[in-house]
Amino acid sequence: MRAILCKSHGPPENLVLEEIPAPIAADNEAVVEVYAASLNFPDGLQIQGKYQFQPPMPFTPGSEVGGVIKSVGAGLTGFAEGDRVMATPGIGGLAEKVVVKADGLRKIPDRMDFRTAAGFAMIYTTSYYALKQRANLQPGETLLVLGASGGVGLAAVELGKLMGARVIAAASSDEKLKFVNRLQPDALINYGDGELKEKVKALTNDRGADVIYDPVGGDLFDQCCRCINWNGRLLVIGFTSGRIPEYKANLALLKGSSMVGVFLGRFRKEEPQQYEKNFQELLSMYEQGKLRPIVTESFPMEDFVAAFNVFTERRVMGKVTLEIKAE
Template identity: 40%
Template sequence: MKALLCERHGPAETLVIRDLPMPPPGPGEIAIAVKAAALNFFDTLIIENRYQTKPELPFSPSAECAGTVAALGEGVTGWRIGERVAAWLGYGAARERIVIAADEAVRVPDGLSDAQAAGLFVTYGTALHGLIQRAGLKQGETLAVLGAAGGAGLAAVEIGALIGGHVIACASSADKLALAREHGAQEVIDYTVEDIRAGLRVLTEGRGVDVLYDTVGGDLAEPALRSMAWEGRYLVVGFAGGAIPKIPLNLLLLKGCDLRGVFWGDFVRRDPAAQRANMERLLDWAAGGHIRAHVHAEIPLERWVEAYALIGDRKAKGKVVLTL
């Protein structure tokens, strides 16, 4: 089988495609013929050894995939060959076949493409976990999303609007903000031309933001935190801006607000039942058209450098997916 491999740490150009033996499923496992493997911002970090997850070399990137059941291990019930399936691995999905525990896979409903299904886990899974389990976003509350047109931010815009939040999309260009509006944002701020703190103050009529979903970090974090409402919840999701901000803790005291981490990967490990329920909910929403699961580009595995560049250069609006 073909596999995209990181054999030494470095930029995307250092990855290689190798032919590897086809792995058989063991007891309680299924083999999946991968049709689509989605990329995320952390895929640009993990291959350079700059991410908190540090796999042993060599490894395949891509944390999530969709395809069909190719083989069943001993004792597996409830699955049949050829069924459409999606899975979260953490890393290792950019290859033609993977093997996982049967209870870690979820069925893909009709009407949802492989690329859409592959891209739901990290961005939409994080958004649902963050907005529901971590923030407890309520209908009518204000939700501001930093980096609102990337895969992670766009998912939060869609889910926030779906569960009744008043969504303010914050992004770095007019076309990105237009995309966020298409996905449910009611208000927008271009933080390259407008002061984000002032903009949020105006759009919330001075009351502040109830929930802030921050995928960017960097220089935007402190002014965004200063824009929180009393008892607001600031969700730390990622650092696509490159820098991890240093937060003045006195702001939490003065605002009476919370700073909450959203570590979806560990949530999956610690509460697999809740994670499965979240994913089944998301897949049903996507199949029913309630969320669009926007895919920016589907790129053949052999053109992985192009796919990585879309993410690294912050040109992706929605998900970038490698196809096999």
């Protein structure tokens, strides 16, 4: 089968597309024929050797796919050859076939296409866990979302609105904000000039946001610590800016605010039942037409460099997928 391989850490141009042996399902696993694979920011870090979890070399990147089960290993129940699934193998998704453990398989609704299936799990489960369990976001509270046009940011805007919050979507350009505006956030902030704090205060009667969803870190995080409301929760999602910031204890004291860590992978391991409940709630929201996942760019498998560079060049608006097999 064909697979995209990382043989040396570096830019997307270092990746190669090669023939490798197809995987075989072990106990409680299935082999999924991949139709579409989604890319996420961490994939770009992983191929550069900059992510906190690095697989041994060589490896095939790609943590989530949409496809059809080709074979099942011994002991796997509830799934059969031919099932249409979304799958989270964790690694190995940018290939024609990938092996997936039982807990990474979910059947998809008939009307969900494979590219939507590929881009669903990571962004929605992260943002739902962050807003529901970590922030305990309440109707009427003000939610500020940074990086609002990106994968997890867009999902946070959509879920925030569904949960009844007043959502302020913030991004670095008017083009990105115009894109996010289709989800009808209550207000928009362009922080492309580096200024965030005063703009948030102006929109919140000087009080600041109740919940801040921050996948960016760096200087914007520093400003978030100063435009958060009394009892506010600052959600630490990631550091796409490249700098891990520090939280000033005096600001927490003065504002009664908290910095709250969000780590989906650990949540999934520590609280598998809550994770699954969240997932089923999200699928049900999709089936009811409440969630509208937006895949904006789908590249042919051969154009993997261009697909990765959407992330490395900070151009993401919505989800980006690779098309591995035509539907």
